[in-house]
Each structure stands twice: as C-alpha cells, then as structure tokens.
Amino acid sequence: MVDTEEWDELAEVEPEMAEALIHEYMQSIVDDYTESRRAEVVGLDSEFFIVRHPLRFDPEGIKEALEASEEYESRLLDIAARSTERWGTKGTEEVPVSASVVFFKRPKQKKS
Numbered sequence: 001m002v003d004t005e006e007w008d009e010l011a012e013v014e015p016e017m018a019e020a021l022i023h024e025y026m027q028s029i030v031d032d033y034t035e036s037r038r039a040e041v042v043g044l045d046s047e048f049f050i051v052r053h054p055l056r057f058d059p060e061g062i063k064e065a066l067e068a069s070e071e072y073e074s075r076l077l078d079i080a081a082r083s084t085e086r087w088g089t090k091g092t093e094e095v096p097v098s099a100s101v102v103f104f105k106r107p108k109q110k111k112s
Contacts, residue, residue, distance in 0.1 A: 032098035054106070062105070069103045076101075 011018040036042040057065060076099050086092045 026102075029098070029100045029102065032100075036098065065103055069101050073101045 007018070010021075033042065042048050083092075087094055
C-alpha cells in the first residue's frame with residue numbers, strides 16, 4: 001500500500017515508476033487468482049467472495065468509496081493480526097489467502 005500523499009509525489013516526480021507499480025499490483029491480483037484456479041482451490045468451496053460493480057459516483061461519492069476501501073483494508077489487517085495470534089492454538093492452522101481492495105475510476109463510455 002502506498003500513502004496517498006506519497007503516491008501523488010511519486011506520480012509527479014516519477015510517472016513511469018508509478019505506472020509500473022500500478023501494473024505490478026494489478027498483475028499480482030491476477031496471478032493470485034490464476035494460481036488458485038490452476039491449483040483447483042478457488043471456487044471449490046464457498047470460502048471466497050468475488051464481486052464487481054461498475055458504478056457511477058459524484059466526486060463526493062468517490063471520496064466516500066475511497067474511505068470505505070481503506071476501512072475495509074484496515075479491518076482485513078486487524079483480522080490477519082488476530083489470526084496470527086491464534087496459530088498453533090486449538091489446532092488452528094495457517095491458510096494462505098489473497099485479499100485485494102481495488103477501486104479506480106474508469107473512462108466514460110461513449111454514448112451511442
């Protein structure tokens with residue numbers, strides 16, 4: 001994760017690096033899915049959640065959605081910390097997962 005202010009500076013000072021990082025982050029998400037699918041893991045039980053919403057927001061809605069995305073990410077990290085504390089107790093085992101939080105603007109669709 002990159003802090004918003006740090007990202008703005010990176011995008012201004014080194015736009016090629018910023019673009020490469022975005023591609024790397026998104027490719028990692030695709031790679032995680034591909035690996036899990038090839039290993040016949042994802043989709044073979046009900047312990048997964050995939051959703052895509054091509055929505056429309058006003059500028060205030062974008063800010064709200066970004067905040068919600070950050071809150072979700074923070075909750076996941078809290079859950080991961082509690083999970084780590086439980087490893088080795090009560091026979092709890094480590095289960096590798098991939099969790100991604102992706103929110104970005106898309107180009108406007110041309111009206112036909």
